[in-house]
Each structure stands twice: as structure tokens, then as C-alpha cells.
Amino acid sequence: MMAPLYEFGRFGDGMGLVIAVLLGIAFGWFLEQGGMGNARKLAGQFYFTDLSVLKLMFSAIVTAMLGLFWLSWAGLLDLSRVYVPETFIAPQLVGGLVFGVGFATGGLCPGTSCVAAATGRKDGLALIAGMFAGVFVFGEAFPAIGHFADSTARGAWTLPQAVGLSYGTVVGVIVAVALGAFAGAEWLERRAERPARRMKIAA
């Protein structure tokens, strides 16, 4: 049996939508368990006091990336049938900057705002309202800025193609970067926990 199962017609659209709800439930469950429904905890990422966002994101990326790599290597999954988000260099750089400023201001991202709201956080609800407003602003501006939004298109362009290395090598490099980032995050959190000692050393 070959994955992705939906792509190979193992089940239909109705089952696909049931799976959407079930995967969403698991996604929301883990986000809340990890404290991602709490804006104060998320904001710690931007002041180097709580780097849960980095640890959680990198752990998730590495897990799914290794899973895809091994399943494809074992011949159980056709990687060419897995959707790769398309690259639009300029709008993704500019959009990323704008998104990041919003992330630090709002303290939650679109997905985690739903978890915050679900657990009664009013700031989560306010952020969801802001998201709707932002999408509407973008939609209304689309006739004017659509040209830029569609510019520098590179299609389903992957890092192995861009740097000319094998898929496995890039996977290995990302795992190494993630492990380094985890070590750095732990060191930063330890440092933030001991302000008294740090002051003594400074004095």
C-alpha cells in the first residue's frame, strides 16, 4: 500500500474531511499541552526567557521531516505526491517580516490563537478578530498589490534543489542545526533563570 493514501484513491473526500477534524483535534491538544495557548509563555521566546516556541517547532519539523524521508526511502510513500508549499521569494520575505512584527505584538500565531480562545483567553479572541480584519485588508488591497504577491514565483522549490545537495544530506544538516538550537535554547533559559548569579558575575 502506497502513501499518500488519499492521493492514491484509498478513500474519498468525505473521509478526508473526517480526517481533517481528527488531525485538528490532535494538533490543538498538543498545542494546549505545550502551553501554546498562553501568550505570555509564547512571548518568552522573544526575550530569551522561555524558548518553547523554538523547541516545539523544531521538534515537530524534524519529526515529520525524518518520517517523510524514511517512508520515502523504504518505498512506502511517493514524495512527489506530497504537497510542498510554493515559493514566492519577495512576498514571502516581506510577508514574513510583517508577520513577525505581528507575532511579537500579538503574542500568538493564527493557530495558537484558536487554542487560546478555546481555553477562555480574551486576547486570543481579539487576535482572531484581528486576523479576520487583516485578511480583509489584504483582500481589499489585492487588486493593487496582487502583482507583487504573485512575483518571484519559483514553484515547489526545495532546499536540496536550491543548494545542489542530496535530500538526505539536507535532512542531516537540518537535524544538526535543530540539535544545536536545542542546546542553545537550554543554555539561554538557564541563564535567564539565574539573574542574581549573573549580576554577581557582572559586579
Next chain:
Amino acid sequence: MRDKAAPYASPYVTGVGIGVVLLLAFVLMGRGLGASGAFSSVVAAALNTTAPSHAAANAFYTGYLSDGATNPLKDWLVLEIIGVVIGGLASGLLAGRMRWTTERGTGITDRRRLVNAFAGGTAMGVGAKLARGCTSGLGLTGGATLSVGSWLFIIAAFVGAYAAAPLLRRAWR
């Protein structure tokens, strides 16, 4: 519901959990997780109801509206996000973490925090649509599938956040 809130789980454990969910999405559906697309579907559907000719004239909205025969809210991401709300609620209830409150630093008022959350959400709405995704659809899905644009987005988002953070210190202290 418990009286005392349980401590949050390790971000490594929950991160691996989300990674397995993401991998299941790839294996079952051939697509990843997302969030901002669901917001777009809702806005497009709302405009299609209140101002159909206005929505029909705009390529951004029509991209989220199907041929008219099916309801655009039956979108995969909309159902996934409904699931996220259910999962977050279940987890919050079982861990005793339900609170009708406003999470903020001590340097600002509740009102100011809600204004900031709305403003941040608006900026993220614009940024996510310009980039065609957010921390879920580009960050997690594109990160794991090694999409170049997704990694550029992740780096740019952290640069933007760290550039803005010093100006917002009071809001989170």
C-alpha cells in the same frame, strides 16, 4: 475540571506529538497542517454572502470560493481548525487550565493588551496572506517538506519579531 492548573508539558514531547500529527497528514492526505487559510475561507464566504458581486470581482476571494455548488466552508483547513478548537478545549478542561481572562505582562492594562492582540492579528493576517501561509502552513508543513520559500518565511518572521520585541518589552514584562 480541576481546581489547580497542571503544569505545561515539555515542548520537546508536544513538538514530537505535533510532528507525528503532521506526518499522518502527509501519509493520509498528501498535504500538511495549516491555519491562516481557514481564516481566508471564512472572510471570503462572509463577503460572498453579504456582497457577492464584490467578492466575485476579486481574484483573492474567488480563490477561496469554489464553483458555487459546494459550500467553501467545507474546506479541509476550516474543518481542521474546528478540530484545533475542540482539541485545545479538551486539553484545557482536563488540565484545569480554563480561565476567562486576558494574558498580559504587568506593564499594561487588559484593554491595551486586547488592542495589541487585535493589531498583531491584523499584521499577521496581512503578512500571512502576502506570504501564502503562517507558522503552521509554511512553518511546520513547508519546514518539514524543505520548501525554500517556507524557510525564508520562518527566518524573516523571527527577524521581524526580534526587531519589534525591544519596543514591546513593557507589554510582556
